[in-house]
Amino acid sequence: MSTQLSTLDQAYFDHVYQANDDPWSFATSDYERQKYKATLAALPNAHYDDAFEIGCSIGVLTQMLADRCSRLLAVDASVLPLKAARERLASYPGVTIQQMQLPNEFPDSSFDLILLSEVGYYLAIPDLTRTRQLLIDHLNTNGHLLLVHWTPFVHDYPLTGDQVHDFFLEAAQPNGPLIHLTNQRESTYRLDLFQKK
Template sequence: MPTPQTTLDKAYFDRVYQANNDPWSFATSDYERQKYEATIAALPNPQYEYAFEIGCSIGVLTQMLAERCGRLLAVDASELPLRTARERLAMYPNVTIRQMKIPDEFPDTSFDLILLSEVGYYLSMPDLTRARQLLIDHLRPNGHLLLVHWTPFVHDYPLTGDQVHDFFLESAQPNGPLMHLTNQRESTYRLDLFQKVEKP
């Protein structure tokens, strides 16, 4: 089956979650738990004023992230996993959960932390290009952008995790809008942390 050239749509994720309410075992997998712990450990600041998590699914990582954020907006393309996420985060008044399809929809505010975890490879390159610009535009000066993605090839996905991260690295060249702070590569995922350059 050829690799799709278009962004995976909401219907794709609805079908996945209709078949299984935790299709990637976010709540039970030791692999996911260790990756989430590495994700949280990579955050340089002890607290963030306003964070944006793209692709929150059922909210397992969201719950860990909520402890580090004054406010947290967590979104997913499908409404189905958000029902579970809302139950999980019901005791966190600082968390807002919303159905949103990036890059066609984007919040009209700015953040000091944006997390793009296991989402970028669902986008076509034109949509990832749009998303990258939106993320940069809505990141506050000196704010952090954290990317975490599975790296093995998946035939369903338009891009690989490496393609996503390498594309963002292009914005961290000299005089670019981002500065690359951290790279961490494990056997099946990679993590890259960026900071938005404050213009003089």
């Protein structure tokens, strides 16, 4: 695995959002729409009491998740997209939106569902290692951890999507804390679902 690059910090994402309110076309992209549909279809439970979405951006997927969660904490490293996310989710009283950058900041809660989508490859290995442990520690027994990531190489990113998912698969070895339930690979993204033992 690459260890040459540092974790991308809040300033990186602030710069991206200063240039474009929706830099990855979350609201308009056919790719994103299809990926969101697959993401929701991969969730085994129709409903979750407490969910945690990491990297919510402007809240497009957050809104879809909110219909299946009693309480949903959605966070992003940059504060800039959160105004749009709050406006989009204003009618969902169970949704809380916060600025937070993992692993240095982490909620003091436990969850039935944690979604790490298009975020893990922004972390260098030491930070991804800490993040993986925090996610496991804050996932309830039998809770679900869903990873979805773009797989092509991006020169700015410390890791690839495949490296992130393979790293989490190490925690699903026979004596590990996770069980690997599902793998789905499309042409440009990968989805892996885990359950905590």
